Structure formats: C-alpha cells, structure tokens
Amino acid sequence: MGHNRKIVIGSVALVKARLKHDGAAMTAVGEELDRLLGEAKVLQKAPFKWIGLVIRYGLVNRFTPPHYQRINKRDGDLPIAVEIDTHLLLAADLEQTKVLFRIAAGDALLHVARKYSLDAKELEQFRNKVPSLEVMTEKILPPQS
Secondary structure, three states: OOOOOOEEEEEEEOOOOOOOOHHHHHHHHHHHHHHHHHHHOOOOOOOOOEEEEEEEEEOOOEEEEEEEOOOEOOOOEEEEEEEEEHHHHHHOOHHHHHHHHHHHHHHHHHHHHHHOOOOOHHHHHHHHOOOOHHHHHHHHOOOOO
16 A cells, blocks of 8 residues: 555444534544554554544444454554444434544544553553543433433
8 A cells, every 4th residue: 555654444334314513523533543643653562654544324333342344464554443333323413433443543542552562651551641432422322310
C-alpha cells in the first residue's frame, strides 16, 4: 500500500441506517490516532507496519478483543475490526460520534499493543482521557422513565 500512515480506519454497515456524522468523525479520529501512533512510535517493534481498523455498524458494542485477521505480508498491515451499536450512532451528534470512535479504536489498539507486547503508555493515556462507553451511552440514549 502506498502510504505512510500507522492506522487507516474504514467502516462497513451490518444493518441499514443513514448515519450523519460517521465520515467526519472517522476522519478526525483517524488523523488523531495516526499522529499518536507515529509520534509515540508504538508500532516500531511490531511485526506489522500499520493497522487497518474496520468499524462495523451493527447491533452491539464489541471492541475487545477486536476481530483479528492475519498480518498481510504484502502490504504490511494488521487488519482488525470492532462493532458499534448503530442505535448509538444514529442518536449521537458529531462530537459524541467522535468519542464513540475514540472508545472503540482506543480499546482495540490497546488490545493490539498488549497482544504484540508493544509500548502502550501513550495509548493508555489517550484512552483514559475518553469517558467510558457506559457514560456515553447514558448521555446519548438516556434511560426512559
């Protein structure tokens, strides 16, 4: 692959829905994480050059462990996937969508770092700055009385 990114984020819909903020949020979070992974040299000792993260828009939140595929020897990437509940994304505004993507990507990247014995200090700091999924779920979809 002809790029020097450390992470590329894409998405796939498992259910039919029209999301408003996913593209802008994905771009913003992808750039943020690419900068973090590059500056912190998290992948320096990894057996892969970059991570391909697919966010699946589904019916559950499943971030850890991410779904792993084999390291692509030709392109040098580690393909992983997580799933986010589409109901949350439909109700979320742009900033909330960014936070949901940070949670999903942060949890998945931490799992990758631990699995491959990589330095996860900066990833832990990144993830600790983001609220929990439970807090965000209550903000976006408050309990009905």
